[in-house]
Amino acid sequence: MSEASRLILATHNAHKVVELREILAAAVPALANLTVVSAADVAAPEPVEDGATFAQNALIKARAIVELTGECAVADDSGLCVDVMGGAPGIFSARWCGRHGDDRANLELLLAQLSDTPARHRRARFVCAAALVTPGGEEYVRSGELVGTLLERPVGSGGFGYDPILQPEGDTRSLAQLDAAEKNAISHRGRALRALAPQIGAAFGVGA
DSSP, X not given: OOOOSXXXXXXXXXXXXXXXXXXHHHHSGGGGGSXXXXXXXXXXXXXXXXXXXXXXXXXXXXXXXXXXXXXXXXXXXXXXXXXXXXXXXXGGGGGTTSSTTOHHHHHHHHHHHTTTOOGGGOEEEEEEEEEEEOTTSOEEEEEEEEEEEEOSSOOOSSSOTTGGGEEETTOSSOGGGSOHHHHHHHSHHHHHHHHHHHHHHHHTTSOO
16 A cells, blocks of 8 residues: 555544544554645535445545545544434434534434433434545445434533434433543544554554
């Protein structure tokens, strides 16, 4: 695998950029000496995410960046899968309300849909697929999950998306009540990126 000079995070979501940087800094410390930028920094347009799975959509985003820039790209696609809803919102999590990226509306709609669902049936999981695509054509995808229970109302001011309503298994707090280090240690995104770390390190000729 040929060594690269810059890593591009294939997202325009500012919250996600911060989280990805923090996770990668811990998983691949040598990246601290390299340039890590976002899709917004390279003026990349948003690709059409028409995949049927998280992995397919992550690859769509990463491939689009590589095609545009000729540089290494890491993308993730993630969402909330509710057992009693057959895995929905799933890949549609970011646009569950009909508008992409309206976190509050997405969360409120989901809570309304589950308003009569007792706690024992509110099991859910965050799922993430993280993809690395290199200019040489190498493609790697790794996944991670965080299982928990959905609360009846948002709790906590941290995180983003559905974080305020997911209580991780074995904890008494919502994901939005954890600090960044606590969240990244157990999150679906943290697990997926740490699994991908050896491949990211190899792309830059450094150890994970």
